[in-house]
Structure formats: structure tokens, C-alpha cells
Amino acid sequence: MxxxxxxxxxxxxxxxxxxxxxxxxxxxxxxxxxxxxxxxxxxxxxxxxxxxxxxxxxxxxxxxxxxxxxxxxxxxxxxxxxxxxxxxxxxxxxxxxxxxxxxxxxxxxxxxxxxxxxxxxxxxxxxxxxxxxxxxxxxxxxxxxxxxxxxxxxxxxxxxxxxxxxxxxxxxxxxxxxxxxxxxxxxxxxxxxxxxxxxxxxxxxxxxxxxxxxxxxxxxxxxQPNNLFAAQFIGVPPMNVGDLGMDGVKFGFRPEGAVLTAERTDSHFGVRGRIVTREMLGSETIYQVKTKQHAFMIKCTEDQFTVDQEVFLGVDASKIFFFRQDEHRIAQDDVRHAAYMAALRGQQHE
Amino acid sequence: MNNTRVWQKLRPYALVLPAMIGILLFVVYPILYLVKLSMFKYNLLNKDKSKFIGADNYTEIFSRGDFYNALLTTVLYTVGVVVITMALSLFIALWLNQNTRFNALVQAGIFTPHIISIVSIALVWMWLMEPNYGLLNFALKAVGLPALPWLQSSSTSLLSIIIVSVWQNVGYYSLLIVAALKNIPQTIYEAAALDNASKFKVFYKITLPMISPQLFFILVIMTIGSFKVFDTVKIMTGGGPNGSTTTLVYYIYEFRTTSIGYASATGVVLMAIITVLTFIYFRLLSNKVHYQ
Structure with missing residues (x-):
């Protein structure tokens, strides 16, 4: 011992x-x-x-x-x-x-x-x-x-x-x-x-x-990953990350944190995209969804979509992370957190 | 259809044929011819006067004292060279295995004797071993030891020849052992360190078994080579003084003009001895050698 x-x-x-x-x-x-x-x-x-x-x-x-x-x-x-x-x-x-x-x-x-x-x-x-x-x-x-x-x-x-x-x-x-x-x-x-x-x-x-x-x-x-590296190293597929377009801040969400729907829904962060690849792994399916600016990996437990299909991607506010320019995660009680949340909501359905 | 099948069967034989011709011509035929010669009282001037005498040459070999003398000299020489060379080259290799810049230099230096002709080496050593003006005796006297007669006395001549052979061989065999040592994965030594193994135990239980195939190879090759020693003897002593350095091959050489049949018979005996010796090595040591 x-x-x-x-x-x-x-x-x-x-x-x-x-x-x-x-x-x-x-x-x-x-x-x-x-x-x-x-x-x-x-x-x-x-x-x-x-x-x-x-x-x-x-x-x-x-x-x-x-x-x-x-x-x-x-x-x-x-x-x-x-x-x-x-x-x-x-x-x-x-x-x-x-x-x-x-x-x-x-x-x-x-x-x-x-x-x-x-x-x-x-x-x-x-x-x-x-x-x-x-x-x-x-x-x-x-x-x-x-x-x-x-x-x-x-x-x-x-x-x-x-x-x-x-x-x-x-x-x-x-x-x-x-x-x-x-x-x-x-x-x-x-x-x-x-x-x-x-x-x-x-x-x-x-x-x-x-x-x-x-x-x-x-x-x-x-x-609660400390930083962008931890967020992207742990988890398969790694966390999806995108630019917020404000203070060099990045937002991120886990592949299973997003919901894919055929119709537009009201989530905190929502974009339209197209399914580029589909990996059927048995109990789950991993889709790669291309939006205007990003490519996101999405993990679904149900296998409802096909390649080239138009889908809507929605993420709840609770599933969203923010990372500062120096790659550290911004805590939920940080003063800027609410502002970044609002900014992300502003990017709805691009 | 039939042709291709015939060719299929013949192809392997056709492919080994060139090599086979070489072996038959340059290995098998000479050996058979040697055996044939050994049963003749051969006349060099007139081949037709050669006489078949059966095993008489062999009877003569085993009844002559000078043959046993040559055999003993050869055995002593072989044991001396093999034991000293192996011990020295193992020691040097273990030392060279530590990678330092100095060792890289030593490694190159120690190999040099191997690329020099044995004739040059022998001549230089004869000069070094000269009893009155030679460097070796000078060195012995400098440290207060008595001078040795080296090649000029039957008591030290064989030792002198052994020293020269060891000196020439040791670099080459060290290099072989260094290569074997470098092949041992470092992690095995690390595992042994974690297993609390002493230095001696690491050497005895890990290093030695790991390089045993190479050591066995060196043992066999060097024994065979030493049994056939000739050039050093020929140049340095001519078999003397008083037959003290007459090895088997030199013994055979001495009969090259006087009795070809007898020389051939001795050659056959030498071949048999080497074969038996190699066989014994394999039987005794092969289960101690760890092939991967």
C-alpha cells in the first residue's frame, strides 16, 4: 500500500x-x-x-x-x-x-x-x-x-x-x-x-x-472538462466545437447532447444541416451533419435518417459548453456565460 | 499440357543445377579424390607407377609418433585460441556495449587486425617477439619480468602463435557478440531490474542465454578454423622449433612432395576429427542454446 x-x-x-x-x-x-x-x-x-x-x-x-x-x-x-x-x-x-x-x-x-x-x-x-x-x-x-x-x-x-x-x-x-x-x-x-x-x-x-x-x-x-483539450480527448466521437464569433470564444456539445429532427424544433441552439455520413454501430448510430459553417458528429440511439437527408439539429442550453480563447472552459456561474448563451441563441437556424 | 507438367516437376532441379554443379565440382569431387589418393602410394613423377595400397596409409598414420605429436599440438592450439578468444571477446563486447564515443573508436580499432593480411601480422609479431631487440621482451624487462625466448624455444613457441591468432581474431568476434548484445531488448533488462536481479544474475540468466546462439556459432566456427591453422605456423615458425608448432595441416603440408598418399590420408583423418567434434558440440550444447 x-x-x-x-x-x-x-x-x-x-x-x-x-x-x-x-x-x-x-x-x-x-x-x-x-x-x-x-x-x-x-x-x-x-x-x-x-x-x-x-x-x-x-x-x-x-x-x-x-x-x-x-x-x-x-x-x-x-x-x-x-x-x-x-x-x-x-x-x-x-x-x-x-x-x-x-x-x-x-x-x-x-x-x-x-x-x-x-x-x-x-x-x-x-x-x-x-x-x-x-x-x-x-x-x-x-x-x-x-x-x-x-x-x-x-x-x-x-x-x-x-x-x-x-x-x-x-x-x-x-x-x-x-x-x-x-x-x-x-x-x-x-x-x-x-x-x-x-x-x-x-x-x-x-x-x-x-x-x-x-x-x-x-x-x-x-x-466538466477543464479545457478544450480535455473536452476533445475524452469521449468518442469527441465533443463538437464551433466558433461563437465573439471574443474568440468557442462553444461545444457532446455528440449525444444534440437531437436530430426532420422538422424544426425550438431548442437553444438549432441549425439546419445535411447528413453526410452514417455509421450504424448497432445500439447507436453516428451521423455526420454538415451545416453552413461546421461539421458535427451526432450520436443517436435511433436510426431514423439516411445520408443526404436534410435535418434540424437542436441542442439544449444545459448541454452547451463554452471555452475561452485560451481554451479554458467558462464556468456556468461566470459573468460572461449568459451573454455567450444569448449570442449562441442569436445564431439560430443559420 | 503434358509438357508444362514435366517442366513443373523439373523446374526445381533446373534451378538448383548451377549451384549443384559448383558443389559437385569443387567440394564433392575433391573430397572423393582425396579419399582415393589416400589409398595409393602415389608417384608424382610417373602417375602410372602409383600403387593401390588400401588402408596402409591409415595404419601408418596411427602408428607414427609425429602424427600424435601434431594432433596434440593442434588440440592445445585450438583449446588455447578458442578459450582465450571467446573469453576476451565476450569481455570486450560487454564493455563495448556501453555506448560512448570512445567505444565507437575502440570498436573500429579492434576490428582492424581482421582486415590485415595474416602474413603482415605474422611478420610484425615476429619482429615484436624477437628475443634480443623485440618490443615484447623490452616491455617485460621494463616491468622487471624475465625475457622470454618466444618463437625460438619449443616451450614458448606454441603460446606465441596462440597469442598472434587471438590478437587477430578477437576484434571480429567481439563485433559479432556486440551485435548480438545490441539485439537484446532493453525492456528485458528493465524487467530484470524491477525483479531485483543482481548484475551477475542478469548476466548469467539473461545476457548469456540471449546471446547463446551466437556464442555457439563462434565456438563451432572457431574450433574448425583453429584445427585447420596453417598460415601463421608456416610464416612464423615453419613448424618448429623441434616440431613444437607442427599442427595437423602443417604436418600434411610437410608431406606434399614426399608422400601425397600419406598426406591425403592425414587430410581425411583431419576431416573426420572435425566432423566428429562438431557433432559432439551439437549433441552436448544444442539444448543449452536458446533459439528464439
Missing amino acids: AAIEFVNVTQAFEKNVIIKDLNLKIEDGKFTVLVGPSGCGKTTLLRMIAGLDRQTAGSVLIGGEDVTDIAPGQRGVAMVFQNYALYPTMTVRENIEFGLKNNKVSKEERNRLVESISETVGLSPYLNRKPSALSGGQRQRVALARAMVKKPSVFLMDEPLSNLDAKLRAQMRIELIELHKKLGTTFVYVTHDQVEAMSMADTIVLMNQGRIQQEAAPEDIYR
Whole structure:
């Protein structure tokens, strides 16, 4: 059990500054997901927790203790790598017990642990195989078992599901959530996939260009994005954004926040448009609607329209967000909010 | 219709034919001819006076002391060269694997002996090993050690030749091992660091098994090469002093004019020894080698 804390951490590789003066607290026992586009510094953070890269400045604390000078193997952390990093020359059993052997765990204890862990992750029949004789999903489980068997206080995962096919990935997401519930340890999970972040996280840490954009629970980050980046990174399809034409302010609404109708209705924001594309996904349908100025993605639960059809798009006032010129969201109690709402209403049915 | 089917059947054979002709002409035929020669008392001046003597040449080989002497010398030479070269090149490769600018320079430098002709190398080393004026003895004396007779005494001549061969080979094999080391994914080492593995354990349990295919290859290639050593011996010692550096191939060479049949028979024996040795290597070590 351990909380993790970054205090004024800067990380630079030669002259390339990845992270500058970052402060972050990762709560004990929580499933925290670091998410962001590639190159945003999320893996860099993870590697600093593991001790694989040393920070240029600042300190990293695990369980309140500065671990800067502690070797990776003594930090009480375990990591699942993106490519799993299994030892190709060892069998599954040897892979799992390698860390135990190094920590001088007795043979009986080792056997007991390996048996029970491999039972948990369903690897028992494969203990004497080499990793090269396993499927991608099985290798993933070996990597997981290797991390679990050490009973770490912190679990680090670097995009562990990205090499699996979509079906297996969905299944593993559920298993990881259950695993976290069972172990109750701190999980730090890195991904670029916002679906993984939304589905598994207790807390999402959204990063871009080495900075934390927002740190919140999935529902908060979805409903109250801090800024335009958060609004457009989280959610599929991303939030629709358009220019308000006033102070450089942008307005936005979620794809499911709009209603498509064949007849004109009275909503706060309403425009006429034409359906350009239609993606029928089963339980929902996603339309791309082109208006005079914009193209909006609209998610409907019913599949009523066809391509090239003229439709009316309406959004309720409660579903509308505004973003300042510096991309920060304008809160509902901001003095300008009402004015921007009125301005948007003025653009009716362009 | 029928024609195309015939061609379909013939095509693979037609395609390998050019290579096959080469192998038959330059590999299979010489070997068979060697075996044939080994059963004759061959007359170089008049071929028709050559006499078939069956296995007599072979009986002679195994009853002659100088053959066993040459065999022992070859084995000692091979063990010396293989063990020292492998240990040294592994050590150097591990060191070169740390990427520094200095190492890039060393890597280029250490490879240079391999592109120089063995004749030049041998001559330079003969000069270095000269007992009275040579640099090596000068260096030995400078640090207060007794001078060695190097090539001029039967007790040190084989060692001298081993040193030269190691010096020539070590750069090339280091480079092979460096290439193998660079192929090991960095994440495996990171996983080992997180698994709290000591440096020795990382080397013994991860690095060594990961480069075992290359090490095995080097072992086999170098053993075969060392068993066939000739040029260094020919230039530096001529097999002496007192036969102390007469290796098998040089032994064969010594009979090139006096008894072709006997030389051929020894050649066949050498071939058999190398074959058996390689076979033993594969049987003993192949399950210790981790192919990916």
C-alpha cells in the first residue's frame, strides 16, 4: 500500500524537456490512469515511479519516502510492459518466479505462490512452456502474473492491452478492474486510449505536452472538462466545437447532447444541416451533419435518417459548453456565460 | 499440357543445377579424390607407377609418433585460441556495449587486425617477439619480468602463435557478440531490474542465454578454423622449433612432395576429427542454446 507523489519533477533527455515542474499526488489504493496522446510524458512519469529513468530535478515519493536513490527492484513496485518484456529464454514458471528467487524467497513458498498465481490468471497448463509458444493473451497473463507474484505495493502498467485484439482487450479490462478490487493496491496505468481510461479509472490524469490538463474522476472529466483539450480527448466521437464569433470564444456539445429532427424544433441552439455520413454501430448510430459553417458528429440511439437527408439539429442550453480563447472552459456561474448563451441563441437556424 | 507438367516437376532441379554443379565440382569431387589418393602410394613423377595400397596409409598414420605429436599440438592450439578468444571477446563486447564515443573508436580499432593480411601480422609479431631487440621482451624487462625466448624455444613457441591468432581474431568476434548484445531488448533488462536481479544474475540468466546462439556459432566456427591453422605456423615458425608448432595441416603440408598418399590420408583423418567434434558440440550444447 503506498501513495505516490511527484514534487516539482522535471524530466529532460539531453536538451529535450519532457516534463517541467510537475506536481501530482496518486492516491493509495486507487486505480489511476495516466492518459494522453503519444509523447505527452505519461510513460516518462511511470518510468520515474519504477526507477527506470531518474528525474532531472525534483523528487518522487512512494509511501511518503523519497525513492530517488532507491533501485527499481527495492521500491516495492511491479510493472507490466507494453511488449510484456518476458524473459524469452525462461519458461513461464521461471519467468514468474525470477523476482521471488532474487528476493530470496524459499523454494516451498515460491512453488506455492507460483501455483496459486498461475491458477488465478489461468496459466497452470502452460507453466513449462517458453513465452514464444504462447499466444498474445497468454503472454499478457504471464506478464501480469510476474508482477502480481511479488505482491507489490504499487502496480505499474504501460499500455498492457495495446497488443491484444479488441475482444480480448475488453475482457482484460474487466479482469483488471476485478484484480484491482481484489488486491486493493495502488494501480498506475498508462494508456493513450481514452476508452480504457474511462472504463477502469478511479481517477484519470489527463496529460498533454508534459502538463497535466485535468485530474478527476471519469464522470467529472467527461461532464466538466477543464479545457478544450480535455473536452476533445475524452469521449468518442469527441465533443463538437464551433466558433461563437465573439471574443474568440468557442462553444461545444457532446455528440449525444444534440437531437436530430426532420422538422424544426425550438431548442437553444438549432441549425439546419445535411447528413453526410452514417455509421450504424448497432445500439447507436453516428451521423455526420454538415451545416453552413461546421461539421458535427451526432450520436443517436435511433436510426431514423439516411445520408443526404436534410435535418434540424437542436441542442439544449444545459448541454452547451463554452471555452475561452485560451481554451479554458467558462464556468456556468461566470459573468460572461449568459451573454455567450444569448449570442449562441442569436445564431439560430443559420 | 503434358509438357508444362514435366517442366513443373523439373523446374526445381533446373534451378538448383548451377549451384549443384559448383558443389559437385569443387567440394564433392575433391573430397572423393582425396579419399582415393589416400589409398595409393602415389608417384608424382610417373602417375602410372602409383600403387593401390588400401588402408596402409591409415595404419601408418596411427602408428607414427609425429602424427600424435601434431594432433596434440593442434588440440592445445585450438583449446588455447578458442578459450582465450571467446573469453576476451565476450569481455570486450560487454564493455563495448556501453555506448560512448570512445567505444565507437575502440570498436573500429579492434576490428582492424581482421582486415590485415595474416602474413603482415605474422611478420610484425615476429619482429615484436624477437628475443634480443623485440618490443615484447623490452616491455617485460621494463616491468622487471624475465625475457622470454618466444618463437625460438619449443616451450614458448606454441603460446606465441596462440597469442598472434587471438590478437587477430578477437576484434571480429567481439563485433559479432556486440551485435548480438545490441539485439537484446532493453525492456528485458528493465524487467530484470524491477525483479531485483543482481548484475551477475542478469548476466548469467539473461545476457548469456540471449546471446547463446551466437556464442555457439563462434565456438563451432572457431574450433574448425583453429584445427585447420596453417598460415601463421608456416610464416612464423615453419613448424618448429623441434616440431613444437607442427599442427595437423602443417604436418600434411610437410608431406606434399614426399608422400601425397600419406598426406591425403592425414587430410581425411583431419576431416573426420572435425566432423566428429562438431557433432559432439551439437549433441552436448544444442539444448543449452536458446533459439528464439
